[in-house]
Amino acid sequence: MKLSARVEYGVRAMAALALHDGLDPLSLKEIARSEDISYQFLEQIFADLRKAGLVESVRGARGGYLLARPPNEINIGDIVRAVEGPIAPVNCLVDDPGSSREPCRHRGEACRARHVWEKLRDRINEVLDSVSLHDLIESKPEPLVK
Amino acid sequence: MKLSARVEYGVRAMAALALHDGLDPLSLKEIARSEDISYQFLEQIFADLRKAGLVESVRGARGGYLLARPPNEINIGDIVRAVEGPIAPVNCLVDDPGSSREPCRHRGEACRARHVWEKLRDRINEVLDSVSLHDLIESKPEPLVK
DNA sequence: AATAATCCCGAGTAATTTGGTCAGAATTGA
DNA sequence: TCAATTCTGACCAAATTACTCGGGATTATT
Numbered sequence A, B: 001m002k003l004s005a006r007v008e009y010g011v012r013a014m015a016a017l018a019l020h021d022g023l024d025p026l027s028l029k030e031i032a033r034s035e036d037i038s039y040q041f042l043e044q045i046f047a048d049l050r051k052a053g054l055v056e057s058v059r060g061a062r063g064g065y066l067l068a069r070p071p072n073e074i075n076i077g078d079i080v081r082a083v084e085g086p087i088a089p090v091n092c093l094v095d096d097p098g099s100s101r102e103p104c105r106h107r108g109e110a111c112r113a114r115h116v117w118e119k120l121r122d123r124i125n126e127v128l129d130s131v132s133l134h135d136l137i138e139s140k141p142e143p144l145v146k
Numbered sequence C: 001a002a003t004a005a006t007c008c009c010g011a012g013t014a015a016t017t018t019g020g021t022c023a024g025a026a027t028t029g030a
Numbered sequence D: 001t002c003a004a005t006t007c008t009g010a011c012c013a014a015a016t017t018a019c020t021c022g023g024g025a026t027t028a029t030t
Helices: A005-019 A028-035 A039-051 A076-084 A114-129 A133-138 B005-019 B028-035 B039-051 B076-084 B114-129 B133-138
Strands: A055-058 A064-067 B055-058 B064-067
Touching (some): A005 A076, A005 A133, A039 A076, B005 B039, B028 B064
Protein backbone atom coordinates (compact mmCIF):
# COMPACT_ATOMS: atom_id res chain seq x y z
CA MET A 1 0.00 0.00 0.00
CA LYS A 2 2.75 2.38 -0.89
CA LEU A 3 3.11 5.10 -3.47
CA SER A 4 6.23 4.87 -5.61
CA ALA A 5 9.31 7.05 -5.71
CA ARG A 6 7.97 8.31 -9.05
CA VAL A 7 5.04 9.87 -7.22
CA GLU A 8 7.19 11.42 -4.54
CA TYR A 9 9.56 12.86 -7.14
CA GLY A 10 6.73 13.91 -9.40
CA VAL A 11 4.97 15.82 -6.65
CA ARG A 12 8.17 17.53 -5.53
CA ALA A 13 9.07 18.48 -9.07
CA MET A 14 5.60 19.85 -9.74
CA ALA A 15 5.76 21.87 -6.54
CA ALA A 16 9.03 23.33 -7.77
CA LEU A 17 7.35 24.25 -11.07
CA ALA A 18 4.44 25.79 -9.17
CA LEU A 19 6.76 27.97 -7.13
CA HIS A 20 8.23 29.18 -10.41
CA ASP A 21 4.86 29.68 -12.10
CA GLY A 22 4.53 32.65 -14.46
CA LEU A 23 8.26 32.87 -15.06
CA ASP A 24 10.47 31.31 -17.71
CA PRO A 25 10.61 27.55 -18.29
CA LEU A 26 12.38 25.56 -15.64
CA SER A 27 14.80 22.96 -16.96
CA LEU A 28 14.94 19.40 -15.74
CA LYS A 29 18.60 19.87 -15.00
CA GLU A 30 17.71 22.63 -12.61
CA ILE A 31 14.88 20.70 -10.94
CA ALA A 32 17.00 17.58 -10.65
CA ARG A 33 19.75 19.58 -8.99
CA SER A 34 17.61 21.55 -6.60
CA GLU A 35 15.46 18.59 -5.59
CA ASP A 36 18.32 16.12 -5.65
CA ILE A 37 16.62 13.65 -7.97
CA SER A 38 18.25 11.59 -10.72
CA TYR A 39 18.11 13.67 -13.89
CA GLN A 40 17.43 10.74 -16.19
CA PHE A 41 14.76 9.31 -13.94
CA LEU A 42 13.08 12.71 -13.87
CA GLU A 43 13.04 12.72 -17.66
CA GLN A 44 10.93 9.58 -17.59
CA ILE A 45 8.56 11.03 -15.06
CA PHE A 46 8.14 14.23 -17.05
CA ALA A 47 7.37 12.22 -20.15
CA ASP A 48 4.33 10.93 -18.28
CA LEU A 49 3.41 14.33 -16.89
CA ARG A 50 3.56 15.78 -20.37
CA LYS A 51 1.47 13.00 -21.90
CA ALA A 52 -1.09 13.61 -19.17
CA GLY A 53 -1.22 17.28 -20.15
CA LEU A 54 -0.03 18.58 -16.79
CA VAL A 55 3.09 20.28 -18.09
CA GLU A 56 4.16 21.83 -21.36
CA SER A 57 7.66 21.59 -22.69
CA VAL A 58 9.78 24.20 -24.39
CA ARG A 59 12.50 22.57 -26.43
CA GLY A 60 15.96 23.78 -27.24
CA ALA A 61 18.38 26.02 -25.40
CA ARG A 62 16.80 27.91 -22.48
CA GLY A 63 13.91 25.53 -22.73
CA GLY A 64 12.35 23.54 -19.95
CA TYR A 65 8.94 22.89 -18.53
CA LEU A 66 5.94 24.99 -17.56
CA LEU A 67 2.76 24.06 -15.76
CA ALA A 68 0.02 23.57 -18.31
CA ARG A 69 -2.56 25.08 -15.93
CA PRO A 70 -2.42 27.36 -12.91
CA PRO A 71 -1.36 25.66 -9.66
CA ASN A 72 -4.86 25.76 -8.19
CA GLU A 73 -6.17 23.74 -11.13
CA ILE A 74 -3.72 20.89 -10.74
CA ASN A 75 -4.15 18.55 -7.83
CA ILE A 76 -2.10 15.79 -6.31
CA GLY A 77 -4.42 13.13 -7.67
CA ASP A 78 -3.70 14.33 -11.21
CA ILE A 79 0.00 13.87 -10.61
CA VAL A 80 -0.32 10.49 -8.93
CA ARG A 81 -2.52 9.10 -11.68
CA ALA A 82 -0.26 10.54 -14.37
CA VAL A 83 2.91 8.89 -13.10
CA GLU A 84 1.49 5.73 -11.54
CA GLY A 85 -1.63 5.02 -13.53
CA PRO A 86 -5.16 4.87 -12.15
CA ILE A 87 -5.66 4.06 -8.49
CA ALA A 88 -6.66 0.40 -8.16
CA PRO A 89 -5.89 -1.05 -4.74
CA VAL A 90 -6.55 -4.62 -5.88
CA ASN A 91 -6.22 -6.37 -9.21
CA CYS A 92 -9.92 -6.96 -9.69
CA LEU A 93 -10.43 -3.20 -9.76
CA VAL A 94 -8.03 -2.47 -12.59
CA ASP A 95 -10.18 -0.94 -15.26
CA ASP A 96 -9.60 -2.81 -18.41
CA PRO A 97 -12.88 -2.38 -20.21
CA GLY A 98 -12.04 -3.82 -23.59
CA SER A 99 -10.47 -7.05 -22.54
CA SER A 100 -12.42 -9.94 -21.18
CA ARG A 101 -10.33 -10.27 -18.06
CA GLU A 102 -12.09 -12.05 -15.29
CA PRO A 103 -13.46 -9.97 -12.48
CA CYS A 104 -12.44 -11.20 -9.04
CA ARG A 105 -14.19 -14.51 -9.23
CA HIS A 106 -13.35 -17.36 -6.93
CA ARG A 107 -15.14 -20.67 -7.27
CA GLY A 108 -18.02 -19.06 -9.04
CA GLU A 109 -18.60 -16.12 -6.72
CA ALA A 110 -17.51 -12.56 -7.21
CA CYS A 111 -15.32 -11.54 -4.31
CA ARG A 112 -17.24 -10.41 -1.27
CA ALA A 113 -14.69 -7.72 -0.53
CA ARG A 114 -15.11 -5.94 -3.81
CA HIS A 115 -17.23 -3.12 -2.45
CA VAL A 116 -14.66 -2.50 0.27
CA TRP A 117 -11.93 -2.08 -2.32
CA GLU A 118 -14.16 0.18 -4.38
CA LYS A 119 -14.85 2.39 -1.39
CA LEU A 120 -11.16 2.45 -0.61
CA ARG A 121 -10.29 3.48 -4.15
CA ASP A 122 -12.87 6.26 -4.08
CA ARG A 123 -11.65 7.67 -0.76
CA ILE A 124 -8.05 7.62 -1.93
CA ASN A 125 -8.98 9.57 -5.02
CA GLU A 126 -11.00 12.01 -2.94
CA VAL A 127 -8.12 12.77 -0.64
CA LEU A 128 -5.63 13.13 -3.46
CA ASP A 129 -8.02 15.33 -5.42
CA SER A 130 -8.71 17.58 -2.46
CA VAL A 131 -5.27 19.19 -2.45
CA SER A 132 -3.99 21.37 -5.29
CA LEU A 133 -0.46 22.43 -6.08
CA HIS A 134 -1.49 25.85 -4.89
CA ASP A 135 -2.47 24.45 -1.49
CA LEU A 136 0.78 22.56 -1.39
CA ILE A 137 3.06 25.54 -1.91
CA GLU A 138 1.02 27.82 0.32
CA SER A 139 1.32 25.53 3.29
CA LYS A 140 4.54 26.02 5.16
CA PRO A 141 6.87 23.06 5.11
CA GLU A 142 6.50 21.43 8.51
CA PRO A 143 9.19 22.34 10.98
CA LEU A 144 11.63 19.54 11.49
CA VAL A 145 10.65 18.44 14.93
CA LYS A 146 12.93 15.50 15.72
CA MET B 1 -0.79 1.93 -4.58
CA LYS B 2 -1.80 -1.67 -4.55
CA LEU B 3 -2.56 -4.14 -1.81
CA SER B 4 -0.68 -7.42 -2.06
CA ALA B 5 -1.89 -10.91 -2.80
CA ARG B 6 -1.24 -11.62 0.88
CA VAL B 7 -4.02 -9.21 1.76
CA GLU B 8 -6.43 -10.63 -0.75
CA TYR B 9 -5.73 -14.19 0.42
CA GLY B 10 -5.80 -13.15 4.06
CA VAL B 11 -9.19 -11.51 3.74
CA ARG B 12 -10.65 -14.44 1.85
CA ALA B 13 -9.29 -16.93 4.35
CA MET B 14 -10.61 -14.91 7.27
CA ALA B 15 -14.01 -14.71 5.63
CA ALA B 16 -13.95 -18.49 5.32
CA LEU B 17 -13.15 -18.74 9.03
CA ALA B 18 -15.94 -16.33 9.84
CA LEU B 19 -18.46 -18.40 7.93
CA HIS B 20 -17.36 -21.37 10.01
CA ASP B 21 -17.37 -19.47 13.31
CA GLY B 22 -18.51 -21.35 16.41
CA LEU B 23 -17.69 -24.74 14.91
CA ASP B 24 -14.56 -26.87 15.04
CA PRO B 25 -11.18 -25.58 13.90
CA LEU B 26 -10.76 -25.16 10.18
CA SER B 27 -7.50 -26.52 8.81
CA LEU B 28 -5.26 -24.64 6.42
CA LYS B 29 -5.44 -27.56 4.06
CA GLU B 30 -9.20 -27.12 3.89
CA ILE B 31 -9.03 -23.36 3.44
CA ALA B 32 -6.31 -23.64 0.82
CA ARG B 33 -8.39 -26.11 -1.09
CA SER B 34 -11.71 -24.32 -0.90
CA GLU B 35 -10.25 -20.89 -1.65
CA ASP B 36 -7.72 -22.19 -4.16
CA ILE B 37 -4.70 -20.62 -2.51
CA SER B 38 -1.21 -22.12 -2.19
CA TYR B 39 -1.11 -24.08 1.06
CA GLN B 40 2.43 -23.09 1.96
CA PHE B 41 1.85 -19.46 1.19
CA LEU B 42 -1.23 -19.53 3.41
CA GLU B 43 0.92 -20.92 6.22
CA GLN B 44 3.05 -17.78 6.08
CA ILE B 45 0.04 -15.54 6.09
CA PHE B 46 -1.50 -17.33 9.06
CA ALA B 47 1.74 -16.99 10.97
CA ASP B 48 1.19 -13.22 10.72
CA LEU B 49 -2.49 -13.43 11.57
CA ARG B 50 -1.68 -15.48 14.63
CA LYS B 51 1.07 -13.14 15.81
CA ALA B 52 -1.38 -10.29 15.43
CA GLY B 53 -3.84 -12.13 17.67
CA LEU B 54 -6.57 -12.39 15.05
CA VAL B 55 -6.69 -16.19 14.99
CA GLU B 56 -5.94 -18.97 17.42
CA SER B 57 -4.39 -22.24 16.38
CA VAL B 58 -5.17 -25.74 17.51
CA ARG B 59 -2.23 -28.00 16.88
CA GLY B 60 -2.15 -31.67 16.08
CA ALA B 61 -4.58 -33.93 14.32
CA ARG B 62 -8.03 -32.38 13.77
CA GLY B 63 -6.46 -29.08 14.56
CA GLY B 64 -6.71 -25.90 12.56
CA TYR B 65 -7.56 -22.27 13.13
CA LEU B 66 -10.33 -20.37 14.89
CA LEU B 67 -11.11 -16.68 14.93
CA ALA B 68 -9.77 -15.17 18.13
CA ARG B 69 -12.76 -12.81 18.37
CA PRO B 70 -16.27 -12.79 16.95
CA PRO B 71 -16.54 -11.70 13.30
CA ASN B 72 -18.05 -8.33 14.17
CA GLU B 73 -14.99 -7.47 16.25
CA ILE B 74 -12.46 -8.11 13.50
CA ASN B 75 -12.27 -5.65 10.67
CA ILE B 76 -10.53 -5.56 7.33
CA GLY B 77 -8.01 -3.04 8.58
CA ASP B 78 -6.87 -5.47 11.26
CA ILE B 79 -6.22 -8.08 8.61
CA VAL B 80 -4.48 -5.72 6.21
CA ARG B 81 -2.18 -4.35 8.90
CA ALA B 82 -1.45 -7.85 10.20
CA VAL B 83 -0.29 -9.24 6.89
CA GLU B 84 1.15 -6.14 5.26
CA GLY B 85 2.33 -4.05 8.16
CA PRO B 86 1.11 -0.57 9.05
CA ILE B 87 -0.37 1.59 6.32
CA ALA B 88 2.25 4.10 5.21
CA PRO B 89 1.69 5.41 1.70
CA VAL B 90 5.11 7.02 1.52
CA ASN B 91 8.43 6.21 3.13
CA CYS B 92 8.56 9.27 5.30
CA LEU B 93 5.45 8.05 7.10
CA VAL B 94 6.82 4.70 8.15
CA ASP B 95 6.68 4.77 11.89
CA ASP B 96 10.03 3.86 13.18
CA PRO B 97 10.18 5.70 16.47
CA GLY B 98 13.31 4.21 17.98
CA SER B 99 15.65 4.68 15.07
CA SER B 100 17.01 8.03 14.03
CA ARG B 101 15.84 7.71 10.46
CA GLU B 102 15.45 11.00 8.71
CA PRO B 103 11.96 12.33 8.22
CA CYS B 104 11.23 13.37 4.65
CA ARG B 105 13.76 16.12 4.53
CA HIS B 106 14.94 17.57 1.25
CA ARG B 107 17.55 20.27 1.27
CA GLY B 108 16.71 21.23 4.79
CA GLU B 109 12.95 21.35 4.55
CA ALA B 110 10.46 18.77 5.66
CA CYS B 111 8.44 17.72 2.68
CA ARG B 112 5.53 19.98 1.91
CA ALA B 113 3.35 17.05 0.97
CA ARG B 114 3.64 15.34 4.32
CA HIS B 115 0.23 16.39 5.56
CA VAL B 116 -1.36 15.10 2.37
CA TRP B 117 0.19 11.69 2.91
CA GLU B 118 -0.91 11.72 6.55
CA LYS B 119 -4.47 12.50 5.57
CA LEU B 120 -4.33 9.77 2.98
CA ARG B 121 -3.07 7.24 5.50
CA ASP B 122 -5.81 8.17 7.96
CA ARG B 123 -8.58 7.87 5.37
CA ILE B 124 -7.31 4.51 4.21
CA ASN B 125 -7.34 3.23 7.76
CA GLU B 126 -10.82 4.64 8.29
CA VAL B 127 -12.23 2.85 5.29
CA LEU B 128 -10.55 -0.44 6.14
CA ASP B 129 -11.65 -0.20 9.75
CA SER B 130 -15.25 0.53 8.83
CA VAL B 131 -15.98 -2.97 7.57
CA SER B 132 -15.96 -6.03 9.82
CA LEU B 133 -15.77 -9.68 8.88
CA HIS B 134 -19.40 -9.87 9.91
CA ASP B 135 -20.31 -7.17 7.39
CA LEU B 136 -18.28 -8.99 4.78
CA ILE B 137 -20.02 -12.33 5.11
CA GLU B 138 -23.46 -10.82 5.47
CA SER B 139 -23.22 -8.93 2.22
CA LYS B 140 -24.12 -11.03 -0.74
CA PRO B 141 -21.30 -11.64 -3.16
CA GLU B 142 -21.92 -9.33 -6.09
CA PRO B 143 -23.56 -10.96 -9.08
CA LEU B 144 -21.15 -11.52 -11.88
CA VAL B 145 -22.25 -8.88 -14.30
CA LYS B 146 -19.63 -9.05 -17.02
C1' DA C 1 26.72 28.15 -39.47
C1' DA C 2 28.36 26.23 -35.33
C1' DT C 3 27.61 25.25 -30.64
C1' DA C 4 25.62 24.24 -26.53
C1' DA C 5 21.56 23.57 -23.97
C1' DT C 6 17.75 21.39 -23.75
C1' DC C 7 13.79 18.01 -24.58
C1' DC C 8 12.78 13.31 -26.37
C1' DC C 9 12.93 8.22 -26.84
C1' DG C 10 13.87 3.27 -26.52
C1' DA C 11 16.58 -0.08 -24.65
C1' DG C 12 19.08 -2.05 -20.98
C1' DT C 13 20.38 -3.11 -16.02
C1' DA C 14 20.59 -3.40 -10.97
C1' DA C 15 18.11 -3.66 -6.71
C1' DT C 16 14.09 -4.69 -4.25
C1' DT C 17 9.85 -6.78 -3.38
C1' DT C 18 6.62 -10.29 -3.97
C1' DG C 19 4.77 -14.69 -4.34
C1' DG C 20 5.74 -18.99 -3.62
C1' DT C 21 8.50 -23.53 -2.52
C1' DC C 22 11.15 -26.82 0.39
C1' DA C 23 12.50 -29.54 4.23
C1' DG C 24 11.68 -30.81 8.36
C1' DA C 25 10.66 -30.26 13.46
C1' DA C 26 6.88 -30.13 17.09
C1' DT C 27 2.26 -31.29 18.67
C1' DT C 28 -1.73 -34.05 19.34
C1' DG C 29 -6.15 -36.93 18.38
C1' DA C 30 -7.29 -41.48 17.04
C1' DT D 1 2.29 -45.57 16.98
C1' DC D 2 0.70 -43.00 13.18
C1' DA D 3 -1.36 -39.58 10.59
C1' DA D 4 -2.88 -34.93 10.55
C1' DT D 5 -1.85 -30.85 11.62
C1' DT D 6 0.71 -26.35 13.05
C1' DC D 7 5.20 -24.07 13.10
C1' DT D 8 9.81 -22.38 11.44
C1' DG D 9 13.56 -20.82 8.69
C1' DA D 10 15.73 -20.86 4.61
C1' DC D 11 15.47 -20.72 -0.11
C1' DC D 12 14.11 -19.45 -4.98
C1' DA D 13 11.95 -17.38 -9.16
C1' DA D 14 9.26 -13.87 -11.22
C1' DA D 15 7.85 -9.35 -11.30
C1' DT D 16 8.33 -4.67 -10.38
C1' DT D 17 10.81 -0.60 -9.47
C1' DA D 18 14.34 2.60 -9.79
C1' DC D 19 17.53 4.01 -12.42
C1' DT D 20 21.31 4.25 -16.43
C1' DC D 21 22.87 4.56 -21.22
C1' DG D 22 23.26 6.21 -25.78
C1' DG D 23 21.86 8.91 -28.90
C1' DG D 24 18.53 11.75 -31.76
C1' DA D 25 15.72 16.23 -32.42
C1' DT D 26 15.04 21.09 -31.54
C1' DT D 27 16.27 25.82 -30.73
C1' DA D 28 18.52 30.15 -28.55
C1' DT D 29 22.79 32.16 -28.67
C1' DT D 30 27.15 33.30 -30.71
